[in-house]
Amino acid sequence: PDMSEALRKKMGDAAVAAAKAVGYVGAGTVEFLLDEDESFYFMEMNTRLQVEHPVTEMITRQDLVELQLKVAAGQELPIRQEDLKIHGHAIEARIYAENPYKYVPLSLISGGTLQHIRLPPVSRNVRVDTGIVQGDEVSIFYDPMIAKLIVHGDNREAALDKMVQALHQYQIVGLPTNIEFVARTADHAAFRKGGVDTSFLSKFGDDVLSPLPSFQPHATALGAVSILLLEQLRSQPLGNVNGELHSPWSDSSLTHFRSLEALERKLLLKHDDTEVFVTIKCLSKDTYEVKLNGDDEDEATNLVVRGAIDAKGDFDFRVDNRKFKGTAVIHHQDVHIFCDDNTQRYEYKFHIPLPSFEPAEGDAGVSAHRRIVTPMPGKIIKVLVKAGDTITADQPLLIMEAMKMEHVLRAPKDGIVLEVFCEQDDFVTDGHVVVELD
Structure with a gap:
């Protein structure tokens, strides 16, 4: 955002001169360090396309891979430098298997298996470059990049809006990622303003790396209802091909059952160091009363959840008067809730403790x-x-x-x-x- 046309030309001329000086032919990337007074210094040259080459492709509307192959084949380039124009603004984010919150200031690489992955919908202005699918393993012995997300907008602000939206459309379970951290950074006021340099995390690290506020009650209600409905769905006979579960009353064993008391379940959910005791009552088809923390009506938080979830975990719920569409994924003893609820959270993760008189492995104690x-x-x-x-x-x-x-x-x-x-x-x-x- 601080690149003026004059500086762009001066830096571009220096890059071309460096390539000519060594007789370089082919696609290449020259990197410079830029100082506050617009002085710049040669850092390195990569004799290949950079990871960020889709940004250049989006703003120039050129296929750099195709052009690289033409040069390698000895063909003439179909365009000249003066033919190139910049169209709008593009930004790229690297989606990594790493935990930026675990060991600040270093972001820790993590390996694991992609138990569940969904990518943002691609379009003319949203591009996803990746080479892995659900079930693949990300090894700690190689670069842990899962994908590249590239977005384009008419200007920087529009591009950042698309970036934040697309990041929140990712769903990854099985290993930690930097998605939430990247989204919080892209949405930070100082980053949006531009003029960002290598001191960004030193200045604003607390804003993008500090823990987010405690989970809101609606998130816990979504998690609890999703757990019970998915549990019910998975216990149904194979002959049930409906693919969608509306309520516990749909169980064939309850077809002719009626009771003066509503069907009720209790469970304990944990997130971070917080435990939440949840009571769920099935009031009628698609309608559940959720009570959080306490049997005392004066102390408990009471919510009404309406809606359904399908076999893939995709849900359409209404919690009191708020509507939520998203996905619930259960992996081991954790349930992951993905939904855009206008907060900075990328996902809500709850742990379902095993009943035990001993501390669970890895628990404090x-x-x-x-x-x-x-x-x-x-x-x-x-x-x-x-x-x-x-x-x-x-x-x-x-x-x-x-x-x-x-x-x-x-x-x-x-x-x-x-x-x-x-x-x-x-x-x-x-x-x-x-x-x-x-």
């Missing part, structure tokens, strides 16, 4: 202090303890390498090492148990 887990994928470069060793709180247990940095895993308390589950040079995933203490 006894297990969390006994088991040392890796905070990110990486390579074990040194193991400093062995089974039977007596250790003290904060003592280094092992060193791992990730994101080109060394990370020391330390003991959370005094104790004895019961078992070590890794060796030097092992590659480990995020959340891998490496040491168990007494």
Whole structure:
């Protein structure tokens, strides 16, 4: 946005001169660092198309891949520099398998399997470049880019509006992504204004990386009703080909059942460190009363949910007077709710705890202090303890390498090492148990 025509020409001339100086033929990208006074400095040349080449394609209406092949085949270019015009504004976002909230200021690469993926609808102004499909694995050993999202608008503001809208149309389950972080950045007032430089996160990191407000009651109601209806749908006989579940009364075993009491279920949902106790009553076909936190009517939040969900998890609900269309995905013990509710949240994720008298694996408490887990994928470069060793709180247990940095895993308390589950040079995933203490 700060690129004037004069600066664009000056920088373009420098790039062409650099290519000519080495006799370069073909598509290439020259990168410069721009200073506040519009001085610019050569950084590098990539002798290929850049990842961001779709931005150039959208604003020039040229196919750079086709032109690159023509040059490689010894053909004449069909256009000249003076024929090129800039049309509107384009922006690209890289959709990565990484967790930008887990280890600020570094964004941690994460591997995993794409259990569920839906891309934004493509159009003349929305482009998605990707090479993976649902069920594919994203490895920690290669660039974890899932897709590129490129949007075009008449101006920067219009392009940013399209970018934020398209980002919220993504649905990815199975591994963490940077989608919400990118959307919050694209929608930030300072980013929209332009003039952004490499100090953006230093200045505005709290705005785009800090936790969002607690879940609103409508989100919890959507999650709870979706869980029960999907559970009911999956338990239906294979002969039911309707593909849509309207209410628990649709169960064949309840066809002729009537009761003075409405069908009622209770469950516990967790998000972050918050637990919500939910009671759901089926009042009639497609209508459910949802009570959040408490049997006392004066303390509980009461909502009425109307609507249905189909076998794919796509729902059309109304919570009190607000309408929500979206998708619910259950994976392991988590339910993911995707819906555009005019907030900055990309998704709502709830955990469904297993009934147990012991802390679940990975929960805060006894297990969390006994088991040392890796905070990110990486390579074990040194193991400093062995089974039977007596250790003290904060003592280094092992060193791992990730994101080109060394990370020391330390003991959370005094104790004895019961078992070590890794060796030097092992590659480990995020959340891998490496040491168990007494």
